[in-house]
Amino acid sequence: SGTPVTVSFGDGIGPEIMQASLRVMLAAGAHLAIEPITVGESVYRSGHAAGITDDAWESLRRTKVFFKAPITTPQGGGYKSLNVTIRKTLGLYANLRPTVAYHPVVATRHPGMDVVIVRENEEDLYGGIEHRQTRDVYQCLKLISRPGCERIVRYAFEYARAHGRHKVTCLTKDNIMKLTDGLFHKVFDEIAPAYPEITAEHMIIDIGAARLADSPERFDVIVTPNLYGDILSDIAAEVAGSVGLAPSANIGTHCAMFEAVHGSAPDIAGQDIANPSGLLLAGVMMLRHIGQAEAADRIHNAWLATIEAGIHTADIFSPDLSVQKVGTTAFADAVIARLGTL
Ligand code: NAI
Numbered sequence: 188s189g190t191p192v193t194v195s196f197g198d199g200i201g202p203e204i205m206q207a208s209l210r211v212m213l214a215a216g217a218h219l220a221i222e223p224i225t226v227g228e229s230v231y232r233s234g235h236a237a238g239i240t241d242d243a244w245e246s247l248r249r250t251k252v253f254f255k256a257p258i259t260t261p262q263g264g265g266y267k268s269l270n271v272t273i274r275k276t277l278g279l280y281a282n283l284r285p286t287v288a289y290h291p292v293v294a295t296r297h298p299g300m301d302v303v304i305v306r307e308n309e310e311d312l313y314g315g316i317e318h319r320q321t322r323d324v325y326q327c328l329k330l331i332s333r334p335g336c337e338r339i340v341r342y343a344f345e346y347a348r349a350h351g352r353h354k355v356t357c358l359t360k361d362n363i364m365k366l367t368d369g370l371f372h373k374v375f376d377e378i379a380p381a382y383p384e385i386t387a388e389h390m391i392i393d394i395g396a397a398r399l400a401d402s403p404e405r406f407d408v409i410v411t412p413n414l415y416g417d418i419l420s421d422i423a424a425e426v427a428g429s430v431g432l433a434p435s436a437n438i439g440t441h442c443a444m445f446e447a448v449h450g451s452a453p454d455i456a457g458q459d460i461a462n463p464s465g466l467l468l469a470g471v472m473m474l475r476h477i478g479q480a481e482a483a484d485r486i487h488n489a490w491l492a493t494i495e496a497g498i499h500t501a502d503i504f505s506p507d508l509s510v511q512k513v514g515t516t517a518f519a520d521a522v523i524a525r526l527g528t529l
């Protein structure tokens with residue numbers, strides 16, 4: 188019984204925060220038939236060039252739902268990002284990244300912040316199409332297609348409509364990349380009139396990013412190409428309190444993947460101090476996706492009650508000295524103890 192879900196425990200802090208998250212979810216009454224797979228660094232080291240095995244693909248294609256802990260991707264060389272491969276192979280074209288300020292529980296200068304970044308998830312500079320042109324010159328291909336733009340822009344407006352949001356802001360650099368980002372902006376302008384109740388605006392990404400850091404409360408839904416969306420979502424999460432708090436849903440026509448926004452944090456791995464909240468809240472998004480909204484609400488309420496009780500992991504800044512700093516396991520225990528709280 189239970190909804191089949193593929194789960195990977197990842198690298199770095201991955202296993203710690205995944206164990207904590209699953210413990211909370213099962214205690215909350217989530218009905219899951221968990222299929223564990225191993226992806227990432229160890230699989231790559233064992234000789235699978237892509238960092239994933241055929242069995243793992245088979246599980247993903249069958250369950251169509253992936254709950255994924257962060258994995259380590261080598262920088263400046265090594266194997267191709269498995270995240271990119273998975274998103275592309277499963278057709279996860281929309282990356283939904285909500286960021287809410289939990290002020291005053293989590294201290295932020297922007298109590299009114301409630302932004303959803305809709306990041307295009309398959310195109311742009313993430314194709315990994317790079318080559319060496321001459322001895323000292325390297326090139327990377329930025330790929331933007333009309334169907335890709337139409338799909339993500341429509342997704343952003345449909346999301347706004349379904350969730351009672353009032354504005355969609357498109358961020359591009361179309362003053363410089365007139366054809367690629369220009370197409371993204373053009374498609375945005377074409378589709379926006381079909382949603383007359385939603386305000387549509389465009390900003391050039393540099394000033395957009397500055398405003399997001401300075402006055403995030405002025406944004407509602409943001410739609411933007413892949414790389415900008417990646418960068419902006421870390422900024423947004425940190426402005427709201429911590430990258431450790433932010434969840435994401437990678438949505439496709441047939442499959443969906445849920446993960447934290449942050450990475451495998453090797454600097455704090457194995458110490459039981461990582462914040463499991465980003466992954467746990469991604470789990471909450473997953474439960475809603477598979478029709479288990481009741482368990483999702485129970486977890487979200489208990490999680491809020493926990494941070495409201497002043498029980499925080501170390502990454503959360505708080506000027507309030509009564510706040511108790513706890514580790515990953517103790518934080519999960521505290522959430523479980525509050526299940527059933529409204
Ligand atoms: P990171 O997000 O792993 O860490 C950045 C900083 O935030 C570190 O100081 C870390 O300790 C802290 N941090 C992150 N998550 C935290 C949490 N839950 N609780 C407390 N502190 C937290 O980014 P970094 O260091 O640039 O990347 C590390 C590895 O993760 C790289 O190999 C990168 O490629 C990979 N990565 C994987 C992602 C994924 O699997 N979806 C996403 C982003 C990065």
Ligand code: MG
Binds near residue numbers: 417448
């Ligand atoms: Mg990122």
